[in-house]
Amino acid sequence: MTEQDHTAVIAALNDACRAEPGAGWVMTQGVHALPAADQQAAFAAVTAFKDFHKDNNPHGERDCGAFLIGGAKLFWKIDYYDLDLCMASPDPADPAVTKRVLTLMLAEEY
Template identity: 80%
Template sequence: MTEDDHTAAIAALNDACRAEPGASWVLTVGVHTLPEAKLAQALEAVTAFSDFSEGNNPHGERDFGAFEVGGARLFWKIDYYDLDLCMASPDPADPAVTKRVLTLMLAHEY
């Protein structure tokens, strides 16, 4: 697999992780304190996020995003762990050895 193919595989897996809130998503305390309507908007903003640029996606993996909801600045990021969630994944392009965790946070919590 070429480096470009490897990066494209990681990006596709990250897009899939971001597409559906679920067990692989972690919401920080600050996000949990948002009013219900803003929280719903924030979750939707992550799943719909497509504003990737050189500034927020320098490696092409689509693993970070920033946006605003109701005046609140939020960040999301995806980290790659081994299947036991103990160490970094040995290969983020291989879902057989990688567990992705998306964290959604208020910008000031970063």
């Protein structure tokens, strides 16, 4: 597999992770404190996010983004762990050895 193919597989797996709120997603205390309607809007913004460019996607993995909800700036970031969530994944392109965790946070919590 070429490096470009490897990156494309990671990006597709990240897209799938973003498509399923709750499946490996965590939110910070700041997001948890938002009104329920803003939380739902934030979840929808993550699942619909397509504004990838060189500044937020330099490696082509589609693993982070930012947006505004109710005047608050939020970030989301996908990290790759081993199946026990103890260490980094040995290969983020291999779902058999990788658990993705999407963290949704307020910008000021970064």
